[in-house]
Amino acid sequence: MSWKITGFKKNKEAPVPVVSAPNLAPTQQKSPNSGTLLIRVVEAKNLRFPAEVAFPTGRIESWRLPYVVLEYDRNDLLIEALGGELENPVWKYKANFDVSRESEVAVSIYTRTEDPKMTSGKSVFLGAVILNPEFSGRLQDEWFPLAGGSGHIRVQMCYKKTEVWYFLSWPWCIMLTLLWITENNSTLH
Numbered sequence: 001m002s003w004k005i006t007g008f009k010k011n012k013e014a015p016v017p018v019v020s021a022p023n024l025a026p027t028q029q030k031s032p033n034s035g036t037l038l039i040r041v042v043e044a045k046n047l048r049f050p051a052e053v054a055f056p057t058g059r060i061e062s063w064r065l066p067y068v069v070l071e072y073d074r075n076d077l078l079i080e081a082l083g084g085e086l087e088n089p090v091w092k093y094k095a096n097f098d099v100s101r102e103s104e105v106a107v108s109i110y111t112r113t114e115d116p117k118m119t120s121g122k123s124v125f126l127g128a129v130i131l132n133p134e135f136s137g138r139l140q141d142e143w144f145p146l147a148g149g150s151g152h153i154r155v156q157m158c159y160k161k162t163e164v165w166y167f168l169s170w171p172w173c174i175m176l177t178l179l180w181i182t183e184n185n186s187t188l189h
Helices: 170-188
Strands: 001-003 018-020 035-045 067-072 076-080 089-099 105-112 123-132 140-145 150-160
Touching: 018 105, 035 105, 067 089, 076 089, 076 150, 123 140, 123 150
Parallel strands: 018 123
Antiparallel strands: 001 076, 035 089, 035 150, 067 076, 067 105, 105 123, 140 150
């Protein structure tokens, strides 16, 4: 489950380094044409929680599972975990973003310390990563180390260029129309 977030403020306390996937091609990347960037936040492993955050033992309520804030080109999504454990949550969430220019992808992980149904809900920052997607059409499927926390998050990204197909361009339409008129004029008389 996810919601669009407006007015979300990034965590200013810990700087998050930019992580780029290894580039296999020696050529320099160009600005992408219009297309779609598919981002799939899959899972995290080995998350560590601050010592001041106390969690009950035993059965864990689903609202306590870590959630993700996914940001791309001024679009923010809040992604709730489908399952897993506190240290190893699973999201398996897929988002498609329209691409008109290069932009970074920010993935931040938080966990709630209070039930959001009972209070306004307090959240604790667990880590983040900023990614530079490739616009080559190649699937990126990698585990990225979290900055500002510990653990890793698995993110998949793939860019698909939008193909524009014109069945008939204007000059061809005019030529075919004139051809049709001349052929049908001779049969109409």
